[in-house]
Amino acid sequence: MKKLVLVFILIIFSIPILGGCWNQRELTDLALVLAVGIDKGEGDKKYDVTFQVVVPGNVASGQNGGGGQGPPVVVYESSGDSITEASRKATKKIPRRLYYAHTSIVVIGEELAREGIYNILDPMDRDPEFRTTTVVIIAKDKRAEDIISILTNLDKLPMNRFIKTLESAEAMLGENIKLNIDDLIGAITSPGKEPVISGFVLEGSPEKGTSPQNISTTRPPAMVSVDGLGVIRGGKLVGWLNNFHVRGAVWLLNKMKGTEIKFDFEGKKDAVTTTPYLSDTDVSVTFKNGKPFANVDIDTAFKLSEMDTDFDIEDPHKIEELEKKTSDVIKKEVEAAIKEAQKYKADIFGFGERIHKSNPKRWKELKDDWDNQFAKMDYKIQVHSYYRESGVRGKPFWSDMNK
């Protein structure tokens, strides 16, 4: 009997512990932050931070079309001299506790990026709630709050829209890189490497973009789109790579998943367009006359996707020419990208990192002056491209009509 009472008491005492309710947070008490925008403070505080919080009732899409009235997200603003201060101050306006585990994008305003990003990354790196897979982008020419506040179509949640745009553009065009906080910090800390961050621009009017009108028309008055790659040196945005410069950089970073390449053929301007779809870039840094020298070796396979001139596509000589011209364009792009990066003195390709790994002794001598060494560095680029197919047709349909 006595034993039974003891056991009973023990069970009673275990209940509060085993319940696991010590740290409980109800879903309805959480404000899920989808995106965070950080800008240089306009008032007397250092940072203006915007939080894009999901409105669950307006997102839920049941089988009958679902979703409530009103926008799927709401944006709160706050400011502070540190990110944490801003985040805590924001709760003055938000009826729930901010919850960051689902934050998938951080937007940095260009003005702030130019002043430096080191101190804003630390709170996100440190907080266990924050995922390190969160993507970082820069709001080009604009403030992050403008980008964060835009409503988008196709994807109801604007943050999904950003991520998916980044992914699709990366896969199809190769003019941007999806970079998460972890990679960013890795690139910042790795000796002899500087990071690049994708930029987003806002086309149209930021005011109209925040109203539901923006998603109720087929031609939204405000749109966000991926544009350019911000070059970071010493934690500060020093400039942008645009268009084909970006492509060159993406080739060099071995992140090319697909793009388009057009060139003149048989005397006709922009007559052929090809689409590389597989690629591998091998970069090694050696020393030539005591100076670092980069060897870039790119292999890629491409398809023919468009032709505006008639030639025999089965002729091996023509194919050879096709391959050569594709290679030439890629080579030019890569060269331009290196030159551009050298102009900024920012080793975004990690040439220095390669020296550090392969030749630590030489790196010790070089590292203090690496930015200048990189700017003067010589390189050799070799591109081999291989033609694979031309879709489901051989000659273009008009080739016989002309005769």
Place this chain on the structure above:
Amino acid sequence: MEKAKITPKQLFVLVVLFEIGSALLVGFPVGLKQDAWIAILFGMAGGVLLFLVYYRLFLYYPDLPLTSYVEKIIGKWPGRVIGYFYIIYFIYIAARVLRDFGELLTSTIYNRTPIFLIMTVLILTISYAIQKGFEVIARVGELFFATVYLMAIVGFFLIIFSGLIHLEHLKPVLEMGWKPIIKSSIKETLPFPFGEMIVFTMLLPYLNQAKKAKIVCISGMILSGINFILATIINIATLGVDSFQRSPYPLLSTVSKIQLFNFIERLDVLFMIYVMISGFIKVAVFYYAAVIGTTDVFKFKDCKQVSFPMGILILITAMMIAANYSEHIKEGLVTSAVYLHLPFQLIIPLVLLGTAFIRSRIKKASEA
């Protein structure tokens, strides 16, 4: 001494779980950057040599734990004093390990739960197991061993298939030369975890086939060493040198990076389960060594009389050991390495072995 007997298999499992226990948590010699794994290799080699010393002592007195044969070797009272210090040492390490696990849980998943509560729950469970005797702990170890290895293998493949391994992070090898590696092998990886095998001098008498003690313990140490090295390499290759150095729990960061098919992710829980299991075994082994040590030195009739108060002692020590995590880690990896591990793991056992050797020579000479 309790009349427990364990099989070689159970001992092997205990050695492995014990060795990789908190080592995978906080034991990485991060100061060496990408060469950390080499130091572990050396630490393991040193640990095996050190174990041969303990094994030799065990051969002289195969039926007695450390605290008893100390008395036989250097005399009754000095032996008791040394035995007493060993008990305190075991309590201290048990408290350290308990604190390690408490800190991990509070800083990652139980952010608001007081560390005292978490450690209380842990120590109560372990107390219960100790109360039930050593055989129970050994069987629990056997049971958990399979779980741990299953999780480790699953985790290993998930990391590989997530494409997280970048072996180029391991280069350049020996960037800073051999000197810091040797230094940190002696100061960090040898005493923790490999030198901690000293606690098994208390437990070897329980083995039912004394002949197998050597092979079982050494193979256990080597297996755990290989696991430890693999984990280090994976950590560096996944996180990169910088994050590896800055993370308080590198393995946790590595595991939480697993992302497969946008579906298998946030596997931190795998790591947490591992932590609970290995923490349980590691604390239990030290705790039990302290209990039988006390029973032995102070001539208690039954070790069950000591076990529960000892648990409270460990819990309170764990609370008072340090004011915060940084202090705790600094104390564990720097201070205790020199002032505790060195004498208790190396100097005293060597002196004991020397004395025992001379004694047995004299004894043989007098018999002859």
